[in-house]
Amino acid sequence: MKTYIGILLIALGMMLFNSCKKNEAVALGNPVITPKSEFTAAQFGDSLQFRVEVSDEEIPLSTLKAQLFYSDEMVSETVIRTKTNGEYTGKVFVPFYANIPDGTATLKLVLQNTSLTISEKELEISLTRPDFPFLTLVTASGEHRMDRVGLHEYAATRVFPFSVKGYIKAPKVGTSGNEMTFGWEDNAVAIGSTTEIPFSNSSSGTYSITFNTFSYQASPFIIAYAVNGTVMDRIDDNRFKVDLALSQAQEVTIDGIEDLSNWFVDPDYFSKDANGKLTFLPVGGKYRITANFTLKHFIVEAMNGSGLATLQPDGTGAIWIIGEGIGKPGIATNQVGWNTDNALCMAPIGNKKYQVTGVAGTTFKADNINFKFFHQKGWGGEYKHANISTKSDLIFIGDGANGRDSGNLGIVSGKALEVGATYVFTVDLSAGNDKAVLTVTKK
Structure with missing residues (x-):
């Protein structure tokens, strides 16, 4: 038996040796x-x-x-x-x-x-690193030469609008060089991109747009957009936001927006005097302000901590509007509709009251509204006819059988809002969240 095992071990050893020799034989040749x-x-x-x-x-x-x-x-x-x-x-x-x-x-x-x-x-x-003789700023309006002003440093100095969007192009240098581009990716300048860099200055006029080819640092940037000294964060090219605490009757300063006088001032959130001074109107708290440059409109939304506010059991928090026939700065450009992303936050004015103000024919449709009140910016808690009432002879609350779904608002048959007149819709929760009272006042 021992002899038989020994023979097997010898045979196995020879097999392993030959296998190794085969593996070694794979590495042949002399490159x-x-x-x-x-x-x-x-x-x-x-x-x-x-x-x-x-x-x-x-x-x-x-x-x-x-x-x-x-x-x-x-x-x-x-x-x-x-x-x-x-x-x-x-x-x-x-x-x-x-x-x-x-x-x-x-x-x-x-x-x-x-x-x-x-x-x-x-x-x-x-x-x-190549020493470029110049760079080129490429914008929709044309190309602007950026001269070398120092080691790796380039600048285009001329009359620019306060906002300039463009990418930067570097010429080919040397016999083996390549033309290179620098654009905007993930909120930073990146090579190989032609996505426009969102340069902006505090005002239009003569200023320099600069770029450093070593560090990729560029200027000026969107730090010019600020509310009460707090810089707004970029959402996209046309929207910037900031979350901050505001107190009632506090002056609000907005920096970096050159044509601010042309922006819509929401009468529920701000008053504006003859000198352009803005004063905050709702109760104090934390708010998100979003600057929409397309609409030239500041969207204000109540917050709770790091999130948007919702209606609380004690009647504080926020009430939101979703539906048709209402929109800020106007229904023609920004009707809320049934897209919850567009839900409109009513201004909390104190004592568990919330209001929205607008002009018939502009903010409200004069002859047809169909919106309702919600507990949050989205679907979920909502006001149906059983927990909200009104004594208005102009606006009625739907019950599902009177031409509107339960809780949806409508204009009384045969009546209409007066075009050009200002109306204030106020929801009062002082008697309890399930005993809301709607009043509609013409100013």
Whole structure:
């Protein structure tokens, strides 16, 4: 029995030995790399052309890889199929990254044959950042030359509107250089993009738009848009928002909007005197103010903590309007409708009362309204006819059988709002959330 086991072990050992010999036999051939180009220096942003002679006298070749490393990180690679011995040419891109100083990169040439045998050759390349003679700011209205004003620093100084959107173009430098673009991605300047950068100044006139090709820092930016000194955050090109605490009768200052006098002033949230001074009207609390540059309108919404306010059991919080026949700054441009994203926050005026003010024919449809009151900005709690009443002889509350769904408001048959007149809709919850009273007053 011992003899039999010994024979098995010897046989197994021979099998393993032969298997190892087979694996070793896979790595055959002798790939040879002979560079034919000088690889001594290049610039960031270059397409570096190389010429290499490759051969293997024993095994057919497979691929030649040109790999560029910044320190230990491979930043670019070109792969060439090498079916036969001979000379091959290609290009490897030298990335133009921000905040990378002049230095030495490594170009690694990796030649592989069909038996997976590899040969490598490393070459050092001195890299420098290109010194562009100028840059170009490309906007919808035309191109503006940005002159070199310092190391890596460029500026276009002339009369600009307060808001300028455009991308920056850098010319080709040197025989291996490429034209490069810088645009706006993820709220920062990024290479390779043509998305417009949202430059803005506090006012129109003569000022400089600048860009640094080393750090990618650009100016001026949207920091000009601020409410009471708090910078507004960008939502998109046309909307900016800020969340802040406001107290009743507090003066509100808005900076950076050149044509502020042309903006709609919501009478539920602000009063405006002859000098343009804005005063906050609702009860004190935290509010979100969204500047909509398309509508030229400040949307104000009550908040609770970091979220939008909802109606609380004690009657505080917020009431929201969703439906047809109402819209700020006007129904022609921004009717609320049944899109909950457009829900309108009624101004909390104190003592558990909420109001919305508007002009018939502008804010309200004069002959047809169909909106209702909700507990939140979205579907969920809502006021139906059983928990809201009115003594108005102009506006009625639907019960599902009188021409409106339960809780929806309508205009009494045969009547209409007076076009051009101002109306105030007030919801009073002082008797309890389920005993809301609607009053409609013509100013």
